[in-house]
Amino acid sequence: MSTDQTLHAPWGTVSIGFWHTPDSTPATAVLPREPEPAPGAAEQREVPPPPAEYRERIEAVTTACVPPVDPQRLAAAAVEAERIDQEFTTAYGAAHSHTINMRELRGWIAHLMGQPAAAARWYLHTTGLQAQVWGAEHEFTRASAERAVQQWSGVTDPAERLALGSELLPMLRVVTGETSAATRAVRAVVGPSA
Structure with missing residues (x-):
């Protein structure tokens, strides 16, 4: 495991208060089924804190x-x-x-x-969800994709690395682009015909 885990941390460095933002509205103001932006929406929004009963x-x-x-x-x-x-x-x-x-x-x-393979699959999954909610170009979507590749890089079993790389590659083409460093790194393992 890397000693500098900040690179991999969701939402930045994980701490007790990572869900809280200084300008968060009170939990009572958060609607239970807050509408999400349509796929591809370019607007940037802050993610609301979780409901008070979960904090x-x-x-x-x-x-x-x-x-x-x-x-x-x-x-x-x-x-x-x-x-x-x-x-x-x-x-x-x-x-x-x-x-x-x-x-x-x-x-x-x-x-x-x-468990880097499991972590990569979680981030691959959340990249898909982020793309649905925010669009493929959004910073949240790209950050999930980057975390997926970072975790995939730690997979040491060649067969698992190849299989997972085959799952990552289509997502990377959409989110980071065909010629991005991440796409090229995964394609180098999966093969040029992938």
């Missing part, structure tokens, strides 16, 4: 991700993150910022647990 649970999960990482606490955090993900999916749907952020956090947890 303590999410803070417990994120606290387990702060170094020094304890494997048992991290495993418990992974289970809790899965529960919250399921609850958010039921309440808001898969393409809502709360759900997407939780799934990115699950990718980060997989990374911390030394």
Whole structure:
């Protein structure tokens, strides 16, 4: 595992307060089913904090991700993150910022647990969701794509790396472009005909 994990962290450096922004509106002002922008929308919006009833649970999960990482606490955090993900999916749907952020956090947890292939797949998944919500050009979408490639780079099993690279390549062509460094790096492993 890299000593500089900030590069991989969803939403920046994970800390207890990473969901909170200084100018966030109170949780009571957040609508339960906040409308998301149409695919391809160019407008930049801030992601709302999670509902107040989830904040303590999410803070417990994120606290387990702060170094020094304890494997048992991290495993418990992974289970809790899965529960919250399921609850958010039921309440808001898969393409809502709360759900997407939780799934990115699950990718980060997989990374911390030394599971780069699982982390890459989570980020590949969230890239698709981000593209639906914000469009392929949006900074959130591109950041998820970059995290997917970073995690893919850590996969050491050649067969798994090849299979995962084949999954990443179509997404990268759309999000980062045919000639981007990320696309070229993955294509170098997958093969020129991919």
